[in-house]
Amino acid sequence: MKYYSLNHKAQNVSFQEAVIQGLASDRGLYFPETLTPLDSAFFDSIANLSNEEIAFQAIKQFVGDEIPENILKEIINETLCFDFPLVEVEKDIYSLELFHGPTMAFKDVGARFMSRCIGYFNKDKKDYKSTVLVATSGDTGGAVANGFLGVKGVDVIILYPSGKVSDIQERQLTTLGQNIKALEVDGFFDDCQDMVKKAFLDPDLKHKNLTSANSINIARWLPQMFYFFFAYKALKKQNKPLIFSCPSGNFGNICAGIIAKKMGLPIEHFVASTNVNDTVPRFLQNGIYDPKSSKATISNAMDVGNPSNFIRIQEMYQNDLEQFKKDFSSYTFSDEETIAAMKSIYKIAGYISEPHGAIGYLGLKKELNNHQNAIGIFLETAHPIKFLDTVEPALNVQLPIPIQIESVLEVEKVSVKIKIYEDLKAFLIV
Ligand SMILES: *Cc1c(COP(=O)(O)O)cnc(C)c1O
Numbered sequence: 099m100k101y102y103s104l105n106h107k108a109q110n111v112s113f114q115e116a117v118i119q120g121l122a123s124d125r126g127l128y129f130p131e132t133l134t135p136l137d138s139a140f141f142d143s144i145a146n147l148s149n150e151e152i153a154f155q156a157i158k159q160f161v162g163d164e165i166p167e168n169i170l171k172e173i174i175n176e177t178l179c180f181d182f183p184l185v186e187v188e189k190d191i192y193s194l195e196l197f198h199g200p201t202m203a204f205k206d207v208g209a210r211f212m213s214r215c216i217g218y219f220n221k222d223k224k225d226y227k228s229t230v231l232v233a234t235s236g237d238t239g240g241a242v243a244n245g246f247l248g249v250k251g252v253d254v255i256i257l258y259p260s261g262k263v264s265d266i267q268e269r270q271l272t273t274l275g276q277n278i279k280a281l282e283v284d285g286f287f288d289d290c291q292d293m294v295k296k297a298f299l300d301p302d303l304k305h306k307n308l309t310s311a312n313s314i315n316i317a318r319w320l321p322q323m324f325y326f327f328f329a330y331k332a333l334k335k336q337n338k339p340l341i342f343s344c345p346s347g348n349f350g351n352i353c354a355g356i357i358a359k360k361m362g363l364p365i366e367h368f369v370a371s372t373n374v375n376d377t378v379p380r381f382l383q384n385g386i387y388d389p390k391s392s393k394a395t396i397s398n399a400m401d402v403g404n405p406s407n408f409i410r411i412q413e414m415y416q417n418d419l420e421q422f423k424k425d426f427s428s429y430t431f432s433d434e435e436t437i438a439a440m441k442s443i444y445k446i447a448g449y450i451s452e453p454h455g456a457i458g459y460l461g462l463k464k465e466l467n468n469h470q471n472a473i474g475i476f477l478e479t480a481h482p483i484k485f486l487d488t489v490e491p492a493l494n495v496q497l498p499i500p501i502q503i504e505s506v507l508e509v510e511k512v513s514v515k516i517k518i519y520e521d522l523k524a525f526l527i528v
Contacts, residue, residue: 099162101128101316104409113164114219117212117317118228120310121298127406128316129413134159135362144331149182150174152331153324156361160320165218173214177207177321182328184475187447190338191462193455193478194329200502201240201270202481203399204351207325208318209245213252215317216309220251228307229526230254231297233290236263237399237480240270242311243278254278254311255526257290260515266484266503273509281525282513287401288392293522306526313350314406322354323361329475330363339366339472343462345454345479346370346428347400349378349407356414359425366472368426371461373397373453376430378408385419396433396488397453399480427468429461436460437492444493452482452489 101116105126111119116128140155147155153174154167161170180198187193199206220226230252232242239256246254256271260282263271272280283290297303298310313319326342333340342365344352352370359365370378373395381387389404415422431439439456443449451459458476466474482489483497490496499507516522 099160099164100131102131103127104129104413113161113316117215117315118219118307118309120315127314127410129410130160130316132159133357133360135360138362141362141364144327145334147331149178149324149328152327153178153321156323156327156358157321160316165215169218173211173218176214177210178324179210180206182325184329184332185449187443187449187459190473191459191466192329192333192473192475193449193451193459194325194475195478196325197478197481197484199241201237201244202484202500202502203237203241204322204325204477204479205237205241205318206245208313208321208350209241209311211321212311212315212317213242213246213249216246216252217249223251226251226307228252228309230311231257231294231308232311233257233287233294234263234271235259235287235398235401236267237484238312239263239280240267243271243274243280246311247274247278248276252277255281257281257283257293257516257522259283259285259287259290262286264484264487266486266506269506269509269511272511272513273506275512280513281522282515284515284517293519296519297522297526300523303523303526312406313348319350319354319407320357322351323358325477326355326358326363326365330365333473333475336473339469340364341367341369341462341465341469341472341474343369343371343458343465343474343476345397345400345458345461345477346372346378347375347402347405349405349411351477351479353407353410356411356425360414367465367469369458369461369465370426370428371457371476372428372430373400373436373457374430374432375401375403377403378405379428379430382423382426382428395453396436396485397457399454400457427461427465429464431457431460437488440489440492444495450482450489450493450495450497451478452480452485454479454485
């Protein structure tokens with residue numbers, strides 16, 4: 099499979115090159131040259147297939163022959179080392195829980211898949227090291243750190259804003275050791291992001307083979323399609339139209355869902371549910387894409403003013419807004435509405451959600467008014483413990499600490515403090 103840049107200037111590249119580069123040389127995102135629907139026989143028999151078999155069939159065409167089948171299967175087995183339960187919270191409304199992985203965020207799926215692909219590509223390269231550089235406002239860093247821990251030929255450097263991630267999130271970044279290093283930046287998330295961007299463009303760092311591990315990287319983004327298939331497998335026998343609502347920030351998750359639909363997965367409609375960072379909901383209303391700088395909310399993993407994957411979605415609809423609106427809606431919600439939803443879900447169903455999932459629920463409820471006899475699924479993208487400062491007071495509950503989290507609470511934090519880009523550069527160059 100070849101990938102082209104959505105800026106249409108750089109050369110088309112292989113899967114391996116696209117994964118290793120992250121972003122094309124013309125700064126465009128990579129997109130697969132072809133999307134081939136899966137056989138109807140696959141969907142007919144999906145209930146008899148394991149998650150691993152489903153994932154293999156789904157991802158195969160995007161990897162091509164660049165990773166041997168038996169190794170790709172191993173990568174998938176290691177990626178999917180946890181469950182993806184569907185919990186019915188109201189009649190015909192399900193929470194698809196994506197948070198049972200090692201860092202309790204859906205980003206574990208993409209991070210585990212990507213790290214193992216890079217590990218495979220590096221296996222025979224002597225004296226070659228790549229450096230994964232990520233800026234995080236919380237969940238990405240932990241998932242990437244955990245996913246890449248111990249992967250041969252890769253150093254991971256994570257930049258996070260000092261004092262602005264939760265205690266649990268900070269520990270997930272700073273306690274692993276080995277090939278994972280955490281840089282604590284005296285500044286905001288945007289400062290971290292700016293330093294990372296600068297490093298990618300810095301000719302003095304070319305020899306470091308820098309790559310990114312956010313959802314612009316195809317190996318982090320594409321495997322996110324898996325769990326849409328898993329939900330379909332579980333709900334197929336009910337024979338009703340399926341509506342998915344994704345709490346959206348950079349729009350990587352929902353974009354992976356749309357790819358699954360283009361591959362033939364019968365999904366009736368998508369909802370991108372956002373917090374007050376409402377660039378896409380505004381676009382659907384007035385047809386003008388007008389990104390704004392991000393605003394801080396309680397669903398902070400979605401505080402994105404200019405969602406990087408939206409361009410991939412537009413590519414799939416060839417910028418045809420009317421066609422796009424048939425498949426896709428987008429709604430925005432405030433922090434007050436989010437808290438009210440968390441309370442209501444808890445009261446009605448006894449179900450503990452967190453701010454991101456609750457926004458997914460709100461968008462789903464709104465859209466279900468337009469569909470009769472449908473089943474709605476909202477993605478619950480993180481475990482409530484990761485947002486305990488919001489969840490516990492809002493619901494007046496005390497959450498037990500899951501084992502994945504307990505293990506990082508016992509370890510001493512290790513980080514290096516930096517202030518400016520030159521500090522990062524000095525750290526990278528040695
Ligand atoms: C990253 C993240 C999101 C947003 O996902 P996108 O793919 O960027 O739209 C939502 N919820 C949580 C908890 C996240 O960590």
